[in-house]
Amino acid sequence: MDAHRRPLLDRTPALLTEGYAWLPNRMRDSTRPVLRTRLLGRPALAVRGPEAVRFFYDESHVRRHGAIPAPVLDTLFGQGAVHTLDGAAHRTRKELFLPLLEAGRVARLTEHVTGAWDEAVRSWSRRERVVLFDEAAAVLTRGVCDWAGVPRRAVDADTLARDLVAMVDGFATPGPRHLRARRARARQEARTARLVEEVRTDAAVAPAGSFLERVARHRDAERGPLDPRTAAVELLNVLRPTVAVSWFVAFAAHALHRWPAHRERLRAGDDAFATAFAHEVRRFYPFAPFLGGRTVTELTWHGESVPAGGILLLDVYGQNHDEELWGDPYTFRPQRFLDRPPGPDELIPQGGGDPAAGHRCPGERVTVGLLQALAVRLARLDCTVPEQDLRIPLRRVPTRPRSGFVVTGVRAP
Numbered sequence: 001m002d003a004h005r006r007p008l009l010d011r012t013p014a015l016l017t018e019g020y021a022w023l024p025n026r027m028r029d030s031t032r033p034v035l036r037t038r039l040l041g042r043p044a045l046a047v048r049g050p051e052a053v054r055f056f057y058d059e060s061h062v063r064r065h066g067a068i069p070a071p072v073l074d075t076l077f078g079q080g081a082v083h084t085l086d087g088a089a090h091r092t093r094k095e096l097f098l099p100l101l102e103a104g105r106v107a108r109l110t111e112h113v114t115g116a117w118d119e120a121v122r123s124w125s126r127r128e129r130v131v132l133f134d135e136a137a138a139v140l141t142r143g144v145c146d147w148a149g150v151p152r153r154a155v156d157a158d159t160l161a162r163d164l165v166a167m168v169d170g171f172a173t174p175g176p177r178h179l180r181a182r183r184a185r186a187r188q189e190a191r192t193a194r195l196v197e198e199v200r201t202d203a204a205v206a207p208a209g210s211f212l213e214r215v216a217r218h219r220d221a222e223r224g225p226l227d228p229r230t231a232a233v234e235l236l237n238v239l240r241p242t243v244a245v246s247w248f249v250a251f252a253a254h255a256l257h258r259w260p261a262h263r264e265r266l267r268a269g270d271d272a273f274a275t276a277f278a279h280e281v282r283r284f285y286p287f288a289p290f291l292g293g294r295t296v297t298e299l300t301w302h303g304e305s306v307p308a309g310g311i312l313l314l315d316v317y318g319q320n321h322d323e324e325l326w327g328d329p330y331t332f333r334p335q336r337f338l339d340r341p342p343g344p345d346e347l348i349p350q351g352g353g354d355p356a357a358g359h360r361c362p363g364e365r366v367t368v369g370l371l372q373a374l375a376v377r378l379a380r381l382d383c384t385v386p387e388q389d390l391r392i393p394l395r396r397v398p399t400r401p402r403s404g405f406v407v408t409g410v411r412a413p
């Protein structure tokens, strides 16, 4: 019998109970960077390492259409999102997001967010306690909406912040968190689709060059203008992941609490160190566990095969903690990125390959820019960290410090 036709147990239940450790646990016992398994009733092959990234992002190997399960689309990404497209349709839709790679736009978004942060910090000094994760989500929502040209009257920023967090928080888990995520998406897609229609009928103004204007005017390769629901999905595909940077803000606060020696260089405004710190937060702390695509043809990697119609998985969390790549993967050490900036296919918390040509996250520069600026502000924050539950459960996807990182006695700068 062919190696890949030997029956294997479906591992979906193990994934749900083991979370981030699911693939790394199984790969640990292997001498090769590959694992044959079954997922969602299909044969699957999990791979890791820079070479494997190039194998995974080769469009002749994998397609994204039909690869993302409906519960993930109905919560995290939205039906018809750029994440689900292939070939020419993907490239045309991706153009919508490419300005996110421009340094000037990243800087302007960072200015909007840091402005909202500095204003919020002044109000924290009047409060007994503040949950940094929640506050970061609110600040990021205000900043990104202003940057994207979403009129303030069109959104209730607090509800939007809660809904955007819920969409991320509930995508991978059955039960109440998932239901909250579905309701949040349905509510925000409907509101955002109305806003797009208003822009198209001149009932609302989208500032020239803003993302809101781009999405309202965008034309797909074959289908012309996006229907309002799809336009809403893509606008939310900028708002939601920007607000998801609040996960990294909570992780950055955690790192500065556990390893306070890093504060000094951040406080001093050492830009190179702030970039290295942002990279290390994204490498060390868990966010996306893995990425997946449907195999177009039979694929073989390091002697293991998966048939056409199976699943190819890129082990993101495993690669970011691979001993061969990082030496001491479970040590939080920003200096590793000062000695040597990461190769494009080595550090992959936001995917690999070329963001303009493939599916790599177009918001990576935005994420690093925001995280750098907010890490400096966290290091300078004059406050007390009271006793609290700072455990980060690896079974929960996505995870974060259980308390959300509480601070008290914030003193205004």
Ligand code: HEM
Binding pocket: 082, 083, 084, 094, 097, 100, 237, 238, 239, 241, 242, 244, 245, 246, 247, 248, 287, 288, 291, 349, 350, 351, 352, 358, 359, 360, 361, 362, 363, 364, 366, 367
């Ligand atoms: C795609 C992670 C922030 C917009 C992705 C992918 C990952 C990811 C893993 C999938 C790559 C693939 O399928 O190959 C993250 C994380 C973020 C973040 C962990 C920080 C918390 C952002 C930001 C934006 C953004 C700030 C926009 C402002 C997108 C879009 C895609 C994407 C539009 C789809 C790209 C495509 O399919 O071509 N992101 N991202 N992300 N991200 Fe991000």
